Amino acid sequence: MFTTQVARTHPDLPAFPSGPAPEVVLSLLEGNLAVGRVGLWRGPDWQGRRTGLIGSPALLDPSGLPELLHAACAELRQLGAEVALGPLNGSTWFSYRLVTDWGKRPPFLLEPWSSPAELAGWQAAGFAPLLHYHSSAVTPETHAPDGRAAELARKFADVTVRSPTLCEPALSRDLAALHGLSLAAFAGNPLYSPLSLPSFEALYRPLLGRVPLDWVWLAERAGEMVGFFFAYPDPASGALVLKTIAVKPGRAQAGLGRYLSHLFHARAFAAGVPEVIHALMWDGNESAAISARSAPVVRRYALLGRDL
Incomplete structure (x- = not known):
């Protein structure tokens, strides 16, 4: 019943x-x-x-x-x-x-x-x-050099990267900026629906308190947040799990995700990280296209549907 x-x-x-x-x-x-x-x-x-x-x-x-x-x-x-x-x-x-x-x-x-x-x-x-x-994984051996790395480094020379701070009121300011960036960056994703700032904070504040912040990147240009990378270590494998990539939409940021991805992998492998997992990417998004250049698929997932 x-x-x-x-x-x-x-x-x-x-x-x-x-x-x-x-x-x-x-x-x-x-x-x-x-x-x-x-x-x-x-x-x-x-x-x-x-x-x-x-x-x-x-x-x-x-x-x-x-x-x-x-x-x-x-x-x-x-x-x-x-x-x-x-x-x-x-x-x-x-x-x-x-x-x-x-x-x-x-x-x-x-x-x-x-x-x-x-x-x-x-x-x-x-x-x-x-x-x-899908999720894919790239190692220092399989990571392909980016032929546009130098060009993009010049274009985004004024972009700085830092980690968030857990001290208030700086953390609340960072979360508010992350919220606005995420709403804009993910609006084109399938089945997108907006999330309120309090709900966003309830989701991300505990996560930021649980993971090392070295691999949580806030990219800023002229004091404005224009990109966000969220990654954390997988204790079992030693890999870095790159869970979220968000870039502010607009022509001024064209190529920023690619630039940050190259920088992220270079720093991770230089630090001795054996593998970076590109986690849970929709097959149709730009991050998946960036990943496809050097990261073999290790897992596939689907959202299922049925006519009523």
Whole structure:
């Protein structure tokens, strides 16, 4: 039995991960206990069609995933959605995607992970890959020299790079500047939706407190933030995970991402970093094009969709 009413949750069912609160929580009941649940949201339009988002499905018995997803799709139709997307935890600022090609290496720190059985469960419910993503890895041996490095270094000679400070009020100023830059840089990404400054701070402030700041780069020009690189070490492999690249849109910044990427890799390898992982890139973005020059793919992911 499925219900959208508040239900007492089985103690072994995990809590929802961080992200916006679901508009609807659909629960699978066994007796008077929820033994499965999924969050539902109305999402941004996709190719002119209204979307519904399915996030954070959890079940005590994983074999029930197709049934839960079918019920979720029926509920999204009631909300007016024409396309169901998932897994997507309310917004692309938070957890989304499934692994579709696991490769040979273990997961890196903070990498979203899912099993072949989870992918099979979504596919059994009629879902198929809609948007494709990948992670790739580059080493000093595979990193290709950039033929435009000297040209770009001259163009961006007035760009300085620094790490954020955790002291206030400087940290709040940096977070506000990062928020504005991120909204502008990511606005063209698929299924983009803006994130408020308080929510952005709640997401990034704890991260900045957890990772070494040497590889968190704020690029500034004439006192304005024009670029942002967020990377952190993976303790298991010693690699640097380059999670986020953002550059202010506009002709004045054309090539800045490429310049910063060259500088980042040069400094990382000079410091003895054995590998840089370019994490979770959408196959269609500029960062993926920069990465493709020298970084073999190590993992593939997808966001899945289904017509309603």
